Amino acid sequence: MTEPNFDAARLALPASVGELTNRLRGGGYIADRGLATALFVSMSLGRPILIEGEVGVGKTEVAKVLASEFGRRLIRLQCYEGIDTNQALYEWDYARQMLQIRALSERQLDDDDAVDKLFGPKFLLERPLLDAVRAGDRAVLLIDEIDRADDEFEAFLLELLSDFQITIPEIGTISATSPPLVVLTSNRTRELHAALKRRCIYHWVGYPSAEREVEIVMVRAPEASEALTRKVVAAVNRLRALELAKPPGVAETIDWVRTLDVLGATELDASTVQDTLGAVVKDYDDLELVRANLNGIASG
């Protein structure tokens, strides 16, 4: 990971919602007014932002673009069931500690300094959260899919997100001089605790309008023709109206356009839809449903 250039203009927080929107656009992310406002409020108040929404609407992408556009380092914590402080915060490098202990002679072990060194920075493995607290406002901390972690972990995050300080018994308290930008995402597989939400600015990301989706796809997959993109977006919107178990997100739209482009397709008819359906619909039951409506999807 290369450290980005720290030039003041890039690092500065945006002065208005409009400026933020433009800078995100510069990074290839088309944010609507709601998301831009939420991000702006979150950045200027120094509060974490919690982004919930359907799968594939660009929740994670926001954090990445924020990091690159504002010259900050992206620190990502992917949540999963059973994640605990050792994996999220810090851990001692036990293997090296063991070797060090063996290397020290008995006399040296009586020396307090030697023992202190064992629990010093040299043997500390930084995990994402500690890393982010140390980096402070030079980082964007992305806590991805927080709903996958157990609820105990949420309670732990609560403390961290309000103070941005971490206490390591052997070293002391490390606190962020100015807090990092924190983006939390959730797919709503379970309801998050109200207390955590209280700490955050909340934003729900829905599917974009057809017009905006065309714009997004054009930015993300510029190699495809606009005519094809429009057709695909219209078809995806018809798919979303089908009550699928897993409706395609914007990410799927982009995948589909790229797939069609690679295959050199210029038209979207029933047979091309049939051939490339795997790029958008990824659930067996849904595939059945879509195959039954192929003509309607292709032409509308």
Next chain:
Amino acid sequence: MADGLTKDAPFVSVLVAFADELRGAGLAVGSGDVLTFSQAMARLDPTDLLDLYWGGRTTMVTRRDQIPTYDRIFRKFFLDQAEALPEPLQQAAHKSADTMSTLVVPATDPGQEGQNEQQALGLVAADAEVLRNKAFAACTPDELTALRRIITRMRLAPPRRRTRRTVAARSGRVPDPRRTVRETMRMHGEPAQLFFRQRRLRLRRLVLILDVSGSMADYSRNLLQFAYSATRATSRVEAFCFGTRLTRITKALERRRVDDAMEHAAKSVFDWEGGTRIGASLEQFLRHWGRRGICRGGIVVICSDGLDRGDPHVLASAMEKLARLSHRVVWLNPHRGDNRNFQPNTLGMMVVAPHIDLLLSGHNLRSLEEFAALLPELG
């Protein structure tokens, strides 16, 4: 920033009034949230309606389902629009909920009169054995009250599964370097014994889906009581009711007093004793809850007689998906009675039979106890 706030005192009071209005509409807006809202508006342009809308929504709305309410109040407060327009459907639903909830739950709480309590307990002691085997349908209201009291005390223990989280253990295969190093330090660098970690065990989630339609009327109230004791017994329980459509009653059952909880649950069920559309209800469950992982790795218990008025194909495909999503599916069918060699005779039961792991009756107390005893072994 405090200066900015006091300078614009009249404007802040408008914001506070708006927050008040939201509170009145049922959104949980704390004063901290109002403060955040005001701070946010100090950075944004308060005269821009869009900024005002998004500033408020991002700071005071915490769930997706609150958005329509927020929109309604915003429109009313800042745009002076009539309130009635946006959601006629939801309004109607609430109306029908009030009028259709005809369930009268006999009070099982002791209340003030200690003597009644004594009598009721006496009844339980003397007749418990008889009552145990008597079908719920044949019980008098008094007997039902006594039975409910017994059900309340039933304890359910869903089976457990291993999680990815680990805890310290005496022995095992995965070493625990943290504890080992600490112990070594204490022994002045002499490698001490090895410590281990093992996976933690956790209760599987229990999902109860109860049929409250007309054909199940005699049983469904007891099942509701059963659901209540289940939510008391372990925190990982979700309860749903269905007739023609599905209602989630987990929240309603969270009240401390039994009668409050039951009444609340009964009120939230729209189609108490209407017809039965098992397939459509299960499909609804899968779409709104199952897919989001509520029953993944869990035990799903469906209480119904299988008299489905809907399309059997819908029921079959819903059951198949449900069986694939969950760890075990248990079906309680009161019509099975005490007959061990019960053969499913309704079309609905025949359709679902291949997807059920365990079929029990649940028509009297004994069978509910039998279920409670079998539950831990479903792991």
